[in-house]
Amino acid sequence: xxxxxxxxxGDADELVRLRKIMLDSMSPSADVAWQPATAxxxxxxxxxxxxxxxxxxxxxxxxxxxxxxxxxxxLHHGLGSPGNPLGTSGHVFNVCTGPGHRxxxxxxxxxxxxxxxxxxxGVRWIDLHATEAGEPLYASLGFARTPxxxxxxxx
Numbered sequence: 001x002x003x004x005x006x007x008x009x010g011d012a013d014e015l016v017r018l019r020k021i022m023l024d025s026m027s028p029s030a031d032v033a034w035q036p037a038t039a040x041x042x043x044x045x046x047x048x049x050x051x052x053x054x055x056x057x058x059x060x061x062x063x064x065x066x067x068x069x070x071x072x073x074x075l076h077h078g079l080g081s082p083g084n085p086l087g088t089s090g091h092v093f094n095v096c097t098g099p100g101h102r103x104x105x106x107x108x109x110x111x112x113x114x115x116x117x118x119x120x121x122g123v124r125w126i127d128l129h130a131t132e133a134g135e136p137l138y139a140s141l142g143f144a145r146t147p148x149x150x151x152x153x154x155x
């Protein structure tokens with residue numbers, strides 16, 4: 001069984017490192033200006049065990065203080081509906097396994113722990129944006145494509 005744990009504030013820099021790997025896999029960028037603010041935000045969120053954003057990680061078995069994989073998620077509160085009476089939903093993001101640690105079940109272990117975290121909070125709906133490489137993992141966990149297209153406005 002893969003040893004997975006809930007991330008702590010001291011993991012913030014490593015979570016940002018893995019996030020950069022994930023983002024670069026979709027659209028490479030030399031921009032790193034976002035990293036300090038993201039690490040600060042992660043430290044704040046991870047310091048609150050009752051907070052609405054968390055991450056689960058697998059430590060790098062070869063490099064103390066480094067992470068091999070992670071999965072991050074956040075709770076969202078909206079209004080109830082027939083399929084979701086509490087109006088609580090989850091969003092999964094920042095799922096990444098470092099290149100030297102892939103195909104060992106690390107992302108699956110992190111995702112399973114994150115899904116348990118959502119279940120413990122009564123979350124009925126969980127969304128994510130999947131890369132082509134990640135889609136088989138998410139499908140095996142029960143995620144399915146939805147008919148609603150995603151839209152975004154950038155201000």
